[in-house]
Amino acid sequence: MNIIDFHAHLDDRWLGTPLPSCTAFLAGMDMCGVQSACVFSVMGLYEDCPGANDRLLAAVQAAPERLYPFAVADPKQGAAGVEEVARCLANPLFRGVKMHPWLQAFAPAMVKESTVAIARCAASHGVPVVLHDGTPPYATTFQAAALARWVPEATIIAGHAGLSDYVHAAGRLARELANLHLCFCGPKAGELGYLIEAAGVEKVLFGSDFGAATWPILAERIDAVTAASLGAEALAAVLYGNAARLLATRCP
Numbered sequence: 001m002n003i004i005d006f007h008a009h010l011d012d013r014w015l016g017t018p019l020p021s022c023t024a025f026l027a028g029m030d031m032c033g034v035q036s037a038c039v040f041s042v043m044g045l046y047e048d049c050p051g052a053n054d055r056l057l058a059a060v061q062a063a064p065e066r067l068y069p070f071a072v073a074d075p076k077q078g079a080a081g082v083e084e085v086a087r088c089l090a091n092p093l094f095r096g097v098k099m100h101p102w103l104q105a106f107a108p109a110m111v112k113e114s115t116v117a118i119a120r121c122a123a124s125h126g127v128p129v130v131l132h133d134g135t136p137p138y139a140t141t142f143q144a145a146a147l148a149r150w151v152p153e154a155t156i157i158a159g160h161a162g163l164s165d166y167v168h169a170a171g172r173l174a175r176e177l178a179n180l181h182l183c184f185c186g187p188k189a190g191e192l193g194y195l196i197e198a199a200g201v202e203k204v205l206f207g208s209d210f211g212a213a214t215w216p217i218l219a220e221r222i223d224a225v226t227a228a229s230l231g232a233e234a235l236a237a238v239l240y241g242n243a244a245r246l247l248a249t250r251c252p
Contacts, residue, residue: 001236003034003222004243007130007159007185007207010039010059010067015046020214022062028215029066032222035240036066038247040098040130042212044072049081053088060093068247070096070130075114076106082117089125095247097122098159100132102139108147116150123154126251131156133170134163134186141166145173148180155179155246159207160186167191171198181246183207184225184238192228192238201234205242 011019019042020028029037039060044052053071060067071088074081088094097118101108108115108131122129133144141162148156161182162170174180175198182199184192185207195204208221225238 001033002240003032003206004240004247005029005034005037005208005210005218006157006205006243007183007209008037008039008218009042009209009211010056010069011042011044011052011211012055014042014212020211022059022067024214025211026063026066028210028218031215032218034218034222036068037210038068038070038095038130038207038243039211040070041072045100045103049074049077049084050087053084053094057088057091057093064093068095069093070098073097073099073118074104074106075099075108075111075118076104078111078114081114082121085118085121089121089127092250094127095250096127097129099129100139101143102132102135105138107138108143112150115147119147119151119154119156123151126249128155128157128181128246130159130183132160133158134160134166141170141173145177145180148173148177152179155181155249157181157183157205157246159183161195161204162187167195168198171195174199174203181205181242185209185221187224189224189227192225192230196230196234196238201237202242204238205246206239
């Protein structure tokens with residue numbers, strides 16, 4: 001069974017807490033049978049996006065066929081934030097963009113011009129934008145959906161499929177918006193069937209948050225998918241096929 005983890009983190013620390021090394025990260029993937037992972041910086045959400053993006057790019061050289069870096073973007077930086085995304089996406093190794101309104105302390109509507117410009121830049125390169133969702137006031141799933149409406153040519157992924165309080169809204173919003181997808185990273189196993197029924201199986205992909213915690217979280221998040229009693233086709237789509245399709249759209 002092939003697995004792509006669409007929501008993982010690769011960094012040396014989270015503020016004062018050390019995080020798994022790249023060697024440990026790859027070993028965790030191997031233990032859990034994960035083929036590849038989309039990886040995001042953690043410290044780039046707090047400081048120095050360019051430096052964090054460069055460090056991430058260097059780290060994935062250990063296994064570029066398995067580790068897909070996403071550039072961290074900060075729309076509060078205005079034009080500089082947009083330029084940083086353009087700089088990163090000029091390198092074809094970058095496979096997407098990550099924004100975290102909750103940790104980065106912005107509501108998309110407060111910095112709409114630069115948030116839209118970042119999403120349009122991603123769309124021009126054929127890569128998705130992962131937006132943390134599920135935590136108010138800056139990062140509800142409705143705010144992720146707003147970005148999908150503002151930039152219909154962009155592929156927007158709600159990074160936690162509503163997380164807890166917004167799961168039912170996530171399913172309805174993804175059904176309404178053709179370009180909004182849901183990363184099943186955090187909701188309960190029993191909610192996966194609802195998300196597939198509401199949004200369509202092609203809209204839901206697997207993520208774990210591995211790297212922000214050690215390998216057991218990856219095993220637990222895989223178990224949440226396999227425990228949902230999906231058919232073989234739906235299981236393959238969520239764990240691998242949907243992510244592979246979105247990653248295949250990268251253009252120069």
